[in-house]
Amino acid sequence: MLTSILKRTAVTAVALAGLTTAAFAQLELKIMAPAAPGGGWDGTARSMQQALTASGVAKSVQVSNVPGAGGTIGLAQLATSNKGDGSTLMVNGFVMVGAILLNKSPVTLAQTTPIARLTAEALVVVVPANSPVKDAKDLADRVKADPAKVTWAGGSAGGADHILAALFAGTVGADASKINYIPFSGGGEALAAMLGGRVTAGVSGYGEFEGQIKAGKLRVIGVTSSARLANAPDAPTFKEQGVNLEVLNWRSVVAPPGITAEQRKTLGDAIEKMAKSKEWAEILKARGWDDAYLGSADFETFLKGEEVRVEKVMREVGLVK
Amino acid sequence: MDTLLALANGFSVALEPTKLLFCLVGVFLGTAVGVLPGIGPALTVALLLPVTFKMDPAGSLIMFAGIYYGGMYGGSTTAILLNAPGESASLATALEGSKMAKAGRGGPALATAAIGSFVAGLIATIGLAFLAPWLVEIAIQFGPWDYFALMILAFVTVSATFGDSPLRGLTSLFLGIMLGLVGIDKLTGQARMSFGVPELLNGIEVTTLAVGLFAVGEALFVASKRLREPEEIIPIKGSLWMTKQDWKRSWAPWLRGTAFGFPIGALPAGGAEVPTFLSYSTEKKLCKFPEEFGKGAIEGVAGPEAANNASAAGTLVPLLTLGLPTSATAAIMLAGFQQYGLNPGPLLFAEKPDLVWGLIASLFIANVMLVILNLPLIGLWVRLLGVPQPWLYAGIIVFATMGTLAVNPSPVELGFLFGFGYLGYLMRRYDYPVAPMVVGLILGPMAEAQLRRALQISLGDPMILLENPGSATLLGISFIALVAPFVMKGMNRFKAAED
Amino acid sequence: MTPDNPARGFDIPALVVAGLLFAAAGIVLYDISRQTIVSTYGVGPTAMPYVVACGLGLLGLAHLAVAFRGGLPKPEAADGGAVAWIIGGLVAFVAVIGLGGGFVIATALVFASVARGFGRRALAVDLAIGAGLGLVIFLVFAKLLTLLLPAGPLERLLV
Numbered sequence: 001m002l003t004s005i006l007k008r009t010a011v012t013a014v015a016l017a018g019l020t021t022a023a024f025a026q027l028e029l030k031i032m033a034p035a036a037p038g039g040g041w042d043g044t045a046r047s048m049q050q051a052l053t054a055s056g057v058a059k060s061v062q063v064s065n066v067p068g069a070g071g072t073i074g075l076a077q078l079a080t081s082n083k084g085d086g087s088t089l090m091v092n093g094f095v096m097v098g099a100i101l102l103n104k105s106p107v108t109l110a111q112t113t114p115i116a117r118l119t120a121e122a123l124v125v126v127v128p129a130n131s132p133v134k135d136a137k138d139l140a141d142r143v144k145a146d147p148a149k150v151t152w153a154g155g156s157a158g159g160a161d162h163i164l165a166a167l168f169a170g171t172v173g174a175d176a177s178k179i180n181y182i183p184f185s186g187g188g189e190a191l192a193a194m195l196g197g198r199v200t201a202g203v204s205g206y207g208e209f210e211g212q213i214k215a216g217k218l219r220v221i222g223v224t225s226s227a228r229l230a231n232a233p234d235a236p237t238f239k240e241q242g243v244n245l246e247v248l249n250w251r252s253v254v255a256p257p258g259i260t261a262e263q264r265k266t267l268g269d270a271i272e273k274m275a276k277s278k279e280w281a282e283i284l285k286a287r288g289w290d291d292a293y294l295g296s297a298d299f300e301t302f303l304k305g306e307e308v309r310v311e312k313v314m315r316e317v318g319l320v321k
Numbered sequence: 322m323d324t325l326l327a328l329a330n331g332f333s334v335a336l337e338p339t340k341l342l343f344c345l346v347g348v349f350l351g352t353a354v355g356v357l358p359g360i361g362p363a364l365t366v367a368l369l370l371p372v373t374f375k376m377d378p379a380g381s382l383i384m385f386a387g388i389y390y391g392g393m394y395g396g397s398t399t400a401i402l403l404n405a406p407g408e409s410a411s412l413a414t415a416l417e418g419s420k421m422a423k424a425g426r427g428g429p430a431l432a433t434a435a436i437g438s439f440v441a442g443l444i445a446t447i448g449l450a451f452l453a454p455w456l457v458e459i460a461i462q463f464g465p466w467d468y469f470a471l472m473i474l475a476f477v478t479v480s481a482t483f484g485d486s487p488l489r490g491l492t493s494l495f496l497g498i499m500l501g502l503v504g505i506d507k508l509t510g511q512a513r514m515s516f517g518v519p520e521l522l523n524g525i526e527v528t529t530l531a532v533g534l535f536a537v538g539e540a541l542f543v544a545s546k547r548l549r550e551p552e553e554i555i556p557i558k559g560s561l562w563m564t565k566q567d568w569k570r571s572w573a574p575w576l577r578g579t580a581f582g583f584p585i586g587a588l589p590a591g592g593a594e595v596p597t598f599l600s601y602s603t604e605k606k607l608c609k610f611p612e613e614f615g616k617g618a619i620e621g622v623a624g625p626e627a628a629n630n631a632s633a634a635g636t637l638v639p640l641l642t643l644g645l646p647t648s649a650t651a652a653i654m655l656a657g658f659q660q661y662g663l664n665p666g667p668l669l670f671a672e673k674p675d676l677v678w679g680l681i682a683s684l685f686i687a688n689v690m691l692v693i694l695n696l697p698l699i700g701l702w703v704r705l706l707g708v709p710q711p712w713l714y715a716g717i718i719v720f721a722t723m724g725t726l727a728v729n730p731s732p733v734e735l736g737f738l739f740g741f742g743y744l745g746y747l748m749r750r751y752d753y754p755v756a757p758m759v760v761g762l763i764l765g766p767m768a769e770a771q772l773r774r775a776l777q778i779s780l781g782d783p784m785i786l787l788e789n790p791g792s793a794t795l796l797g798i799s800f801i802a803l804v805a806p807f808v809m810k811g812m813n814r815f816k817a818a819e820d
Numbered sequence: 821m822t823p824d825n826p827a828r829g830f831d832i833p834a835l836v837v838a839g840l841l842f843a844a845a846g847i848v849l850y851d852i853s854r855q856t857i858v859s860t861y862g863v864g865p866t867a868m869p870y871v872v873a874c875g876l877g878l879l880g881l882a883h884l885a886v887a888f889r890g891g892l893p894k895p896e897a898a899d900g901g902a903v904a905w906i907i908g909g910l911v912a913f914v915a916v917i918g919l920g921g922g923f924v925i926a927t928a929l930v931f932a933s934v935a936r937g938f939g940r941r942a943l944a945v946d947l948a949i950g951a952g953l954g955l956v957i958f959l960v961f962a963k964l965l966t967l968l969l970p971a972g973p974l975e976r977l978l979v
Contacts, residue, residue: 042367043656046966064968067729069505069522076519102510103522148861151778157510180861182777183508185590185770188639188646192589195643196461198778211644211664288659319510321856360965368965488882489892492841495875499844502851502872506865511857513865514848541906544937545898711938715931715950718906722913722930723957727967732918739910746903750895751833769868776862 027058027270031253032082032090033065034074041071041091044118044251047283048091048274055277057270070099070158072107079107082256086263089115089271093251095159097310101320102158109307112254113264114300116271119284120248120292122225123164124206124235126218128197136222136241139201140172147178153190154203157183158319160249161203163310164224166317168238171245176316194218205249206232207288224248250292252299268296328450331678335686340383344683347384348690351391356399357724361408362392363649364728370657378661379676383683385657389650390442390687393633394695397434397626402427402702403717405536407724409527409763410593410629413601415535416756417614417621424617425558427703432563432696433571433619434626439692440572441579441627445634446684448583449641457642460588465774466786468590470795472768475595477799478602479760481806482614489753497761500525507770508777520733528728530762532721533738534755538745540714545746554713556706561699571623574604578627586635589647590771593632594763600624634684641665641677831891834883841880848873902937909933922972927954 029052033045042065049061066074071092082088092109100108127133133142143150147169154161162181170176182199184190191209194202195217202209202218206229212218213235222238223229224247238245255267274280275293284291294302314320334340354365366385393410400411401418414434421430448456483490503514504524515521543552563571581596581603604620605611614621639645644665646652658665663673670677706713725738745755779785787793848869858864886892909930916926931950932943940946958975961967969975 043370046368062968063966065728065730067523069519073519073522103505103512103519105519148780157506157508162510178860180777180780182774183510184774185507188652189590191643191645192461192639192647193464195645196464198464207659211666211668214664215666215668286661287656288662318857318860354965365965368967488879488886491875492837492879492883495872495879496844499848499872499876502848502869509857509859509865511855511865513855513869514851516851537910540934541903544902544906544934545900546896547902547938548899549896709940711935711940711946712949714938715934715946716953718910718934719927719931719950719953719957722927723961723969726917726923726969727961727965730917730968730970732914735914735917739907739914742910743907750898751837752893752895765868773859773862773867777859779862781862 027266028087029058029061029270030088031061031063032074032078032088033063034071034078034090034092034096035065035067041093041251043287044093045091047280047287048089048118048253051274051277051280051283052270055274055279057273057277069103069105070156071096072099072103072105075100075105075109075112076107078254078256079111084258085256086259086267089253089255089267091251091253094249094306094310097306098158098160098163098314098319101311101314109254109303111257113257113259114303115253115255115264115267115296116275117250117252117292117294117299117302118271118275119289120250121205121207121290122223122229123160123203123247123249124209124213124223125164125168125221125238126194126202126204126209126213127200127221128194129217129219130197131200131219133200133221134219135236136238136243139221140168140174140243142200143169143172143174143179147174148180150180150201151199152179152181152201152203153184153193153199154181155183155190156185157181158314159183160205160247162317162319163313164203164245164247166313167245167247168243170313170316171243176313177318179317206235248292251289252294252303264296324451327674327678328682330675331680331682332685334379334675334679335383335682339377340380340679340683341686343380343384344387344687345690347387348391348687348694349387350384351388351393352395352691352694353391354388355392355395355407357395357407357720357727360724360727361396361650362389363653365392366650366653366657370653378663379679382654382657382661382676382680383687385654386680386684387687387690389633389654390630390684390691392650393442393630394435394438394691397438397622397629398431398702399720401430401434401622402705403536403720404539405717405721405724406531407528409531409759410597410632412531412594412756412759412763413597413625414622414629415531416601417618419535420615420617421619421622422703422706423552423554425555426617426619427706428557428561428699429563429567429619430617430622431699431702433567433623435692435695435699436563437571437575437578437623437627438630439688440575441582441629441631442634442688442691443685444576444579445583445586445631446681446688449634449637449684450681453638453642456584456587457638460584460591460639461643461645463588463590463791464789465771465778466789467791467795468588469768469771469775470786470792470799471585471588471591471595472764472771474795474799474802475598476760476764476768477802479598479764480757481802482602482605483754483757483760486752489751490757493748493753493755494757494761497530497758498765499761500530500758501762501765501769507766508773518733520731524766525737525762526725526729526734527759527763529725529734529738530741531759532724533741534745534748534758536717536721537739537742538749538755540718541742541746542749543714545750552710554706554710556703561703567619570609570619573607574600574620574624575627577603577607578624578629579631582628582631582633583635586632587638588635589639589645590767591632591635592648592767593629593636596628596632597625598760598764600628637684641669641680644669829888831887834887834892837892838880838883838887841876841883845873845876845880848876902939905933905937909937916972917970920970920972922975923958923969924951924954924974925972926970927951927957 033042035041052058220235400415404419406415585591604624913930928950932946
């Protein structure tokens, strides 16, 4: 008896979460997460679903998953099957820019309709606490002296971490094509390699290393934001150390190609309303994401800049021929 | 002593009625989703995350832990009853378990899996509470070369146990390794064996191959010989419960499985598959009834299931002590911690002892709840096998497709599932073992990635594998395991000649 | 070790497997030739494929040898009709999902045809059971797990 009540409570809690909507909203949206359930983009999509319905911006939001190939499979589907569909959005981000080049995707982000940039996370370069490398200059000297000897641990090849390592080498005047970057599957493995002293430096989103940094097991060489992070005032930026390096791992939403200007405005307004709602602010806080809202037009310009930059780096590293 | 005190304090947190409730909900949900192929604890926790972020942190983390352990229990049920291993760690369980189920010994198989999981979970959780700080120091010293050597050991021991024809076993294994090449190469990011098909870029999903070869292939095979020698599934033959003999044959595999599972699970890249494979091959070697292996030996269920559960607890060692998420589920649990602004790691033990020890205590409680929940269910599960054969197999097929579709709703993925099903049918007809193929798909890419990482760090010098004591030892054991059977055979022949 | 079929002197299935293994090795080699990105340090992405291709080639040779000495175990005659029903059901399932017919209809079809393959004749009853099963699964996934299984016209009425 108790069990069945419990089960029902849990079940209704799950079922109701997406349904508490304000009565007046009429918008019905579909959000595609171009990743498997449980991943980062899926988390963004489901959080948006929650914020859009809870704040009353949309009447209903359905999340679907089209996983595979750094999101490019979902991208292809958005550009073909959803063409001209003004009620569908897709979550994407910085990583997709690289994945498109790497996977030689026939569809690019230029074919989508940018709607908004939502969040951004600064990356961080760390070394084990007992490492002789002290700061960005130290690391730069070593990379310049012998790039092979400086091993970098981070996420997948061609992802944000890899691009940062290459940008760092390029910025300090070393040969970016010679960096010794070792991709690990999942943050845990890269972190273990760092703590075990197997690699020289590690790259990841700040949040992933935060616990170890605060525990004193890892030392921050630099963060990639323009100013010091609010939650880590002791961690120096690269900029202040004279390395002109700024990389943000951002997440955004885009709409299919071929929608009307009016549809674009409706979607843009809805997402703007969501991004400024208190429900979204709560989610950002709970998930540890930084608000990086950019409206449709600004985001479009920003996106073009990122595409150029990433392509240049990937050519230098030899990931794209 | 401090640990004991802290643990007692943890129990006082975990035994609060509301926490017990959360734990119960967790184990219930976990068992329910663990039964579904393709939907593991990671996905469940991920889907629940947005719902729980307004709940009490301790409560929802306890619930997640319940789901985690529950999922491990549930996974064995389908592997045994339906021959559909829903996750790669249940593969070894399916090998003997499904044979036992068809012979009317599903009850004892499920029981030894449940009790084995309980024993392993209990011992491993004790290990988590008392050994975690030391174990993790050793674990992070494991470099890519050590992992590579560990994979080689798993390869060698497992290959020795598959089928009576080395040629057909190796063929199956190599086809699996070939499938493992498909997709984006982890170290350079370029596509291999994908031929411009976008769906291939993510590689072949282990569960798709396993469920296709095992469940779908089996259904086709049984149907094909239905008229000639109809398969008789006996839901219950003899005792539903474990006999004295079963107990006697199970306890040692439980302990050995735990001994494999817990430490390897605690390694950041150890995973749950390697210990189950090692346990399976060890039990096959040590079993007093080797002729039963392949026909439903209880040791082959008891060992791997214990290893599977112990490795789940092992995964929590780096998660709680260092904040290292080393499995998909652990990564999601970490997200669960972080949404309350908690960062697992050494500081968490100091800052929030109630929460950490409450969580560890609730793992004990979850374990007890699970065994109480699962044992009475066995009778019910086994009766499922009494469903008329056409419906049973039709149901198995529906079940197989559902898991695939939920994770990746694409017709292409379904095509793979059924293609592998047909392949599994052909392999059964010509007496090729199917399990090595899945083993190849799991271990091949892991071994390759670790070797290449090792060589990248050593700048191409292969001696790194022998210079490190860990990898050198493991490779040495692998070498002995590889040549020992031949040497033994030679010695026996020598002896026979002398007589 | 005498061939089961001395008249022919070789075993066709073993030859076919040998041929397939050579073909697989060939595909792997072809794929290697198309790799453009190399690792800067250590071994590159083609090392493992070479090992696999060699292994497959050797296994192919071994199968050739087997084909002329004994061959593979002889399978018993299969009930082609039963297998055809099941495969038909599976193909129908993929087709219905691919064409957007939805999970419930697809499940009904595959359930009924597999049951038919196992000797049941009551097609209408099985279709109904399959549809019911599909519906329950669809609803459980959609409502409890918030996962959307492929939806067709029927499912859209529900969510």
